[in-house]
Amino acid sequence: MAIGGRTDAFDEDARLQVAAVIKKHLHTIGKSRKEVLYDQGLSVSTIDKALAGDFSEATLDRIEAILGTKFAPKSNVFAEQASEDLGSYTFKAVEHLQGDYLVLRPCFSNVGRLNVYGISIKWDENEACLLFEEKQRSDVKYTQRGRVYVPFGKPFFSLVTIAKGSVRLINLYLPEEDGICRGVISTLHNPMAASFQPATCPIVLKRISIDELNDGVAAAGFVSSEMPQYTEYKDLLDGVIGDGYAVLVTGADFVERRKPLALVS
Numbered sequence: 001m002a003i004g005g006r007t008d009a010f011d012e013d014a015r016l017q018v019a020a021v022i023k024k025h026l027h028t029i030g031k032s033r034k035e036v037l038y039d040q041g042l043s044v045s046t047i048d049k050a051l052a053g054d055f056s057e058a059t060l061d062r063i064e065a066i067l068g069t070k071f072a073p074k075s076n077v078f079a080e081q082a083s084e085d086l087g088s089y090t091f092k093a094v095e096h097l098q099g100d101y102l103v104l105r106p107c108f109s110n111v112g113r114l115n116v117y118g119i120s121i122k123w124d125e126n127e128a129c130l131l132f133e134e135k136q137r138s139d140v141k142y143t144q145r146g147r148v149y150v151p152f153g154k155p156f157f158s159l160v161t162i163a164k165g166s167v168r169l170i171n172l173y174l175p176e177e178d179g180i181c182r183g184v185i186s187t188l189h190n191p192m193a194a195s196f197q198p199a200t201c202p203i204v205l206k207r208i209s210i211d212e213l214n215d216g217v218a219a220a221g222f223v224s225s226e227m228p229q230y231t232e233y234k235d236l237l238d239g240v241i242g243d244g245y246a247v248l249v250t251g252a253d254f255v256e257r258r259k260p261l262a263l264v265s
Helices: 012-028 044-050 057-067 091-097 210-214 230-242
Strands: 099-106 114-124 129-135 145-149 156-163 166-173 180-192 195-208 221-223
Touching: 012 057, 044 057, 091 114, 099 230, 114 230, 166 195, 180 230, 195 230
Parallel strands: none
Antiparallel strands: 099 114, 099 195, 114 129, 114 221, 129 145, 145 156, 156 166, 166 180, 180 195
């Protein structure tokens, strides 16, 4: 059985179970099989056979794509599949996201510098999903790890950390041909002691090899304007908003109307 793929042979019970789940889903959304499936290009005979438990892997893939839902029971049909709340993605569908990346983002404590560090994304067999882990952060106490969420039918993925009630969210476009993911991060800025501010800014993940990071080929740490990589990194970050990968909406007089920092007791 290949990881992330379906078995070639469905037993009869599994087929009937899948058919029953599809029927229940159609009833739940209040749609007839003809409304949802026939109008999307599947023949009546193909639909009737599928709902009787007679379907091919390709037909089941097509039905799931049309309805935006996975129907096959994970234990019988899928070797590896993330839970529904993570996006129900299979290993095969997200295998290309695995690897090491260089993270580029503004430095909240000093707007003239960039915060650059590594991040690794890989499939975890125990959790049956992609996990990410940050590496070589200069501000090491903020190093994070968490789960990867991949929504069905959308060109995005999210890196989410949930710890003791705190949530950090990174929304990114899937990698383009240049191996770069562009998006925004929403987190908390901790400027001093017990003082916190919600903070959002552009972020870029650039695919690299771990050797490049370890050997210093890709600069990590706090990168200032005097360093040779600064211009390249800054241009990539500016392109997140400038090239329409994300929108940050603020009031025109936001800076003038900033409220004083509130201390958290």
